[in-house]
Amino acid sequence: MKHLLFVIILLCTLTASGQSITKHPKREFRAAWIQTVNGQFKGMSTQKLKQVLTDQLNALEEAGINAVIFQVRPEADAFYPSSIEPWSRFLTGVQGQAPVPYWDPMQFMIEECHKRNMEFHAWINPYRTKTNLRNELTPAHIYFSNPELFVTYGNQLYFDPALPQSRNHICKVVSDIVSRYDVDGIHMDDYFYPYPVAGTDYPDNESFARYGGGFTSRADWRRSNVNVLIKKLHETIREVKPWVKFGISPFGIYRNKKNDPMGSDTNGLQNYDDLYADVLLWAREGWIDYNIPQIYWEIGHTRADYETLIKWWANNTGNRPLFIGQSVMNSVQNADPYNASMNQLPRKMALQRAYKTIGGSCQWPASAVVENAGKYKDALKNEYHKYPALIPVFDFMDNEAPGKVKKLKGVWTEDGYMLFWTTPKAHDEMDKAVQYVVYRFDKKEKVDLSDPSHIVAITRNCFYKLPYENGKTKYRYVVTALDRLHNESDAVDKKIKL
Numbered sequence: 001m002k003h004l005l006f007v008i009i010l011l012c013t014l015t016a017s018g019q020s021i022t023k024h025p026k027r028e029f030r031a032a033w034i035q036t037v038n039g040q041f042k043g044m045s046t047q048k049l050k051q052v053l054t055d056q057l058n059a060l061e062e063a064g065i066n067a068v069i070f071q072v073r074p075e076a077d078a079f080y081p082s083s084i085e086p087w088s089r090f091l092t093g094v095q096g097q098a099p100v101p102y103w104d105p106m107q108f109m110i111e112e113c114h115k116r117n118m119e120f121h122a123w124i125n126p127y128r129t130k131t132n133l134r135n136e137l138t139p140a141h142i143y144f145s146n147p148e149l150f151v152t153y154g155n156q157l158y159f160d161p162a163l164p165q166s167r168n169h170i171c172k173v174v175s176d177i178v179s180r181y182d183v184d185g186i187h188m189d190d191y192f193y194p195y196p197v198a199g200t201d202y203p204d205n206e207s208f209a210r211y212g213g214g215f216t217s218r219a220d221w222r223r224s225n226v227n228v229l230i231k232k233l234h235e236t237i238r239e240v241k242p243w244v245k246f247g248i249s250p251f252g253i254y255r256n257k258k259n260d261p262m263g264s265d266t267n268g269l270q271n272y273d274d275l276y277a278d279v280l281l282w283a284r285e286g287w288i289d290y291n292i293p294q295i296y297w298e299i300g301h302t303r304a305d306y307e308t309l310i311k312w313w314a315n316n317t318g319n320r321p322l323f324i325g326q327s328v329m330n331s332v333q334n335a336d337p338y339n340a341s342m343n344q345l346p347r348k349m350a351l352q353r354a355y356k357t358i359g360g361s362c363q364w365p366a367s368a369v370v371e372n373a374g375k376y377k378d379a380l381k382n383e384y385h386k387y388p389a390l391i392p393v394f395d396f397m398d399n400e401a402p403g404k405v406k407k408l409k410g411v412w413t414e415d416g417y418m419l420f421w422t423t424p425k426a427h428d429e430m431d432k433a434v435q436y437v438v439y440r441f442d443k444k445e446k447v448d449l450s451d452p453s454h455i456v457a458i459t460r461n462c463f464y465k466l467p468y469e470n471g472k473t474k475y476r477y478v479v480t481a482l483d484r485l486h487n488e489s490d491a492v493d494k495k496i497k498l
Contacts, residue, residue, distance in 0.1 A: 025353065026452040027486075028389040029290075029323045029360025031067035032060055032369055033123070033249075036090045037074035037131065040367065043093040046103050053105075054112060059370040061116045063377045064385025068113050069187050069249075069362065072106050073124035073173065075131055076141070076159070080106035080181070084173055086138045096138030110182055117435060117458045119391060121185035121247065122177050126170050126229065128191055130157035142169065151204065154197040161193060161225045161276075162207035170229065171236045178240045184484075185245035186237055190294060192226050192277040195269070222276040227287075234287045243430055243484040245394060247290040249325055249362070250279045252297065252309055254316070264312040267303040283318025289394060291320055292362050296327035298334040299344055306344075307351060314355035321392060324352050324361040332374025343374060349384050359392040387452040390437070391486045401487040402426060402433040405479050408492045410466065417468040419496070421479055424489065433481035437488065438464045443474040449491060458482075471497045 034056065041049050060068065072079045077088040077095055081104055089095035091105065099105075106122065113120040129143060133155050137143050143150055143157070149169070151160045159166040174186055193202060208218055215221035234246050255263035255272045263270075271277040282288045293313050297304040313322060326348065336342045352358055363369050369377050393399070403424030411420050419438070426432035438457040441447055448454070457464050466477075474497050481489040 023353075024387050024452055025389060026450055026455075027359070027392045029067060029321070029362070029392055030065050030385055030389055031069055031119075031121070031292075031323070031360070031362035032063075032065050032366035033362060033364050034068060034070045034366045035074075036071040036079060036088065037125070039090055042090050046099055046101050049105070050103075050108065053109060056366060056370050057109075057112050057116060057118070059372075059377065060366060061118070063369055063380040064388070065118060065363070065366075065369070065380075066389060066391060067119040067121060067184070067362075068109070068366070069121040069123045069185075070106070070109050071123040071125075072177070073122075074128075075125070075135075076129040076143075080104050080177075082173075082176065084169075084176055085142070086140055089135070094138075095136065096140055106177075106181060114182070114460065117460065119184035120182075121187040121245070122181070122183045123187040123189065124170075124174065124177075125191050126188055127159040127161055127166070127194075128156065129159060133157065151202075153194055153202055154200065156194065158194060160204065160207055161222070161229065162204055162211050167229045167232055171232055174233055175236050175240055178237055178244055183244060185247055185289075186233070187247045187249065189249040190251040190271075190275065190277075192275045193222055194275075196274055219273070219276065223272070223278050226276050227278060227281065230282050231285070231287045234289075243398065245289040245397070246287075247292060248277075248279060248282065248288050249292040249294055250277055251275060252293050252295040252325070253304060254279060254293075254312075262316075265308050266305070280316060280318050283320040286320070286396070288320060289397065290323060291317070292323045292325045294325035294327075294364070296325065296330055296364065298330055299347060300334075300337045306348065310351050310355070310358070314357045317357045320396075321359050321394065322357055323359055326352075326361045326363055328363055328365065328368035328373055328376050332376055345374075345376065345379055360389075388455045388458055389452060390458070390482070390488070393487055394485050395487075398430050398483065398485045398487060400431065400483075401489045402431055402481045402483045404490045405433070405436065405462075405481050405492050408477075408479055408494045410494065410496050415465065417466040417498075419464045419466055419477055419479070419494070421462055421492070423462060424481055430483065430485075432483060433489070434484055435460055435482040435486075436462070437480045437482060439478040439480075439491075441476045441478070443476070443495075445476070447476065447478060447491070447493065449478065449480070449488075466496060466498060468498050473498050 078085045086096035110120045212221045237246050250271050253266050253268050255270050257263040257265050295309045299306045331345045332343045334344050405421040408421040439454045440456045478491045478493045480491050
């Protein structure tokens with residue numbers, strides 16, 4: 001009863017402020033981050049790791065997740081076979097050592113995600129080369145052939161962001177991934193210039209002397225270095241496959257109001273000033289295709305209040321899709337400030353869905369969802385992701401829908417009563433149908449494709465097994481096609497007796 005009263009009050013408050021909450025949106029980005037740099041898969045046998053990844057994806061599918069962001073380049077090494085960089089030590093335990101028996105974890109994940117109608121976003125860290133200086137690099141690592149590209153800062157080793165050769169190498173890695181793999185996105189998180197080490201300046205005097213001409217401010221020069229990389233990466237991806245998205249997940253604070261009147265009413269580390277990441281510029285210039293700020297704090301945090309930040313980002317999207325990075329553990333471990341008997345997930349989800357500029361969220365970490373921490377997975381499954389959702393359309397990349405499906409009909413087979421259709425013709429890859437949405441309506445029910453409760457399947461197959469009973473009840477089935485960017489075709493319907 002308290003939960004119901006809370007939701008009613010929240011709905012009234014947000015509606016009165018000019019916002020509207022959609023309880024079950026038909027389109028919503030519902031992602032989860034699977035990290036590898038924490039070593040959770042390190043040294044696992046091929047068979048065991050395949051099973052662990054399969055189990056994780058099954059749990060995420062059950063939770064209604066429709067996109068997976070998987071870390072494939074944690075430390076200038078690879079969770080896939082590469083002629084450019086070595087196998088990751090976070091896979092086999094030894095950098096440069098191939099898995100035995102041999103397999104390709106990224107290809108495996110792409111196939112398994114697509115089987116479950118999830119997008120696969122390949123997550124890379126651009127500059128990090130050693131998470132700890134004690135880590136050994138394989139002799140084939142680029143560090144040994146080009147040591148001038150690297151700097152040591154704190155207890156880590158990084159590519160120098162100031163060097164054109166560093167940017168070229170990173171773009172080469174991304175081009176290789178995009179050209180060889182059927183990824184839906186390339187993703188980078190919040191590690192640009194490294195997080196500041198107290199009392200230690202980042203060691204780029206030599207690079208600034210060489211490349212800093214025209215800049216009186218070293219901070220502006222550092223931001224420019226990152227800007228050049230972001231723009232170049234976006235152009236690289238577009239040239240190879242124009243349907244592959246490029247997304248960023250920055251630290252949750254852009255700038256504090258005390259440093260910029262346009263900043264948020266917060267008091268913490270800043271993307272712009274401390275990490276030299278001008279995320280809003282990238283969005284305004286169209287150098288990124290989506291933004292997932294990591295708003296990992298609780299509602300009521302004294303220096304970085306969740307509610308303050310989600311409102312700030314919702315008003316500063318830069319005309320690019322905005323999703324919210326959610327901390328699972330933070331949400332379930334903190335009580336709602338207005339109702340101590342509840343955790344913060346209900347209010348956070350209501351806030352997220354209250355703004356038209358916010359198109360979804362990404363859960364950190366995926367393992368906490370999988371483990372159902374604080375019954376988080378149950379809440380997603382039974383309430384917030386109760387019905388399927390299509391990925392939002394990225395209309396600035398492509399706004400043309402594929403053709404309608406053809407020859408929709410019911411057919412008896414050895415496997416039962418099936419709904420079959422044929423793929424629409426396509427002029428090019430962007431126009432091609434890659435998924436299909438199957439809706440079901442009762443005999444006299446109005447066909448409303450905006451209502452996700454009528455979606456019975458999202459599939460890559462050209463068939464759907466019908467739940468036949470006695471052939472006495474008439475239903476209307478509707479099938480639409482989706483292209484790579486989730487534009488939805490016109491509908492084709494068929495009356496079926498079940």
